[in-house]
Amino acid sequence: MSHPRYTALAQTLPASVPFVGPEAQERARGAVFDARLGANENGFGPAASVLEAIKTNADQAWMYGEPESHDLRSAIAAHHGIALSNIVVGEGIDGLLSYLVRLLVTQGDHVVTSDGAYPTFNYHVAGFGGTLHKVPYNADHEDPEALLAKAREVGAKLIYLANPDNPMGTWHKGTTLEEMAAKLPDGCLLLLDEAYIDLAPADAIPDLAIEHPGVIRMRTFSKGYGLAGMRVGYALGAPELITAFEKIRNHFGMNRLAQIAALAALKDQAGLREIQKQVETSKQRLAQIAADNSLHGLPSATNFVAIDCGADGEFARAVLASMIDQGIFVRMPFVAPQDRCIRISCGPEREMDLVAHALPVALKAARGA
């Protein structure tokens, strides 16, 4: 009987998943969550115009998506004042991360990230056989100098940095990233994950030449635009690098309604501003809920707040477990000392009320445990 022969690399990989989904947790606990605040989805979005575009164009579902995402890329180009050749659209930032890692990283190659940063990036690096080096956060911020130093030390091909950061919500000023880009070692690409940039202060956006050959930036419609379920991301960079994606990407991988929804979202900047306001209100509410419980909510440039539970990781995990038990889907950082926090996504008032009710119960449970 014939059996498949996997590659040597595939044989070494574990069957793993960067995150367990809330639905799997719901199946395990035998009840749905009352509030879905664990994946930094955006319950305020998408804008009404975007929902309308999806519904109106549902009858296009029989047609493949346009493989060049031409209309969407044209709108992105106009939005950013750049050229089509600077933009590749992909199946969310997750999909683009996979493509980028595949272009650059194979066994024997080195990659640098922060310890506790985005696990899906790490998953892709491992999946293509790269060696991952992690540097600690510095005062709950990703640490550009430490990332650069480690990249120099190991001869890294790629540095991952998210600004604003997930899971802490902290951010660097754009000028800090400009300085970082100027100091990149030869042959090292800075991957700047700007998933949350639509929710960040304007001065978090670095003024980097789009033609900078050492930087690629990734954006998404999942966060500010509230379209996580549609899976649309894009990367911005120099044409040579952007063209390289054409060698390997799934040209017919984009969902047609996703392309339509993203285009509608980009065109509705008033809708985005409305979402931004709602997120801001929700962030203030989360900070207040933290304060009401004598806890500190970290300042956030994202649509979530990391709440410092005031003790160690074990304590925060107990708080988290109680929140889950109470029907509130939340997550928390994986790595100490950031794992003293739980991370709660912004959401509508009803969900915030549930958090306000559940958090003191959770704290009491954790303290009694």
Place this chain on the structure above:
Amino acid sequence: MSHPRYTALAQTLPASVPFVGPEAQERARGAVFDARLGANENGFGPAASVLEAIKTNADQAWMYGEPESHDLRSAIAAHHGIALSNIVVGEGIDGLLSYLVRLLVTQGDHVVTSDGAYPTFNYHVAGFGGTLHKVPYNADHEDPEALLAKAREVGAKLIYLANPDNPMGTWHKGTTLEEMAAKLPDGCLLLLDEAYIDLAPADAIPDLAIEHPGVIRMRTFSKGYGLAGMRVGYALGAPELITAFEKIRNHFGMNRLAQIAALAALKDQAGLREIQKQVETSKQRLAQIAADNSLHGLPSATNFVAIDCGADGEFARAVLASMIDQGIFVRMPFVAPQDRCIRISCGPEREMDLVAHALPVALKAARGA
């Protein structure tokens, strides 16, 4: 200034695309097509219940898709009478092809397919550094014996066979594939692409044990169910092989509305039967249009008909060019002698009328050329 360092493999790959989309052709010709019949999309689908499900659930677009596609896989399991562990859902068959090739194929590995079969499969094999070996079609059919012989000769890890075939529309009986599966060389996996199986006669479906370790089957909601734009495919196989996808797949890659649409489509088998009837009527019409022009439409177990233009590839390319000029998006096989045909997708009566009008004009133009 830092420049990215691509892998040795990435440096050798061309920036290529398996297919140019119809929209790019429309931009080039400065006019939209009157009929979209080139990509075997299904203009009869999806069923009304599926469109309704998309519209009703559009407001779920802010939530990530469920990473395990649990509900959809459960429905697929019930539909086929198999277990959840036999099923992986992915971003269309294209996405699943990429994952499968990545699991099995690296530089130095050999893969066998038919010369003129699905280019996107070839793209993925090249993209992971595999060496592709092609055997000719036999009387417009993929040739199981030739594929097996070549696989034995080169020590192939993987054989690709589509049943029914694209681009010819021909098919083998399931029993032929059962015999093929029994004769696989050690360590060679048969990838059976059943994208069109929902439109094929029942006896085209092989009776293969789902636990057969040497076979993986791929299905899609793009063809029979008319959801090409939603990008939902699935693979069926032994649990060991299916589990291997967990090592590398993009766990959060599925569009949430796509999962919802596919589930609705699977549940509406009456809707599928209605689409099948419409496809059958359209196929008969295409055969009649061919006959009206003294041409032969090949019998087809798909939602398209390859029409033998009665001469060589040069002639068929001239016919195709005129069809395109007349606003009819159609495609044709790439390889002789199959390239004597043009390939026209089934579609509603209006589109068929346009074909009936355009084909004699195209033949006249080609004969006069």
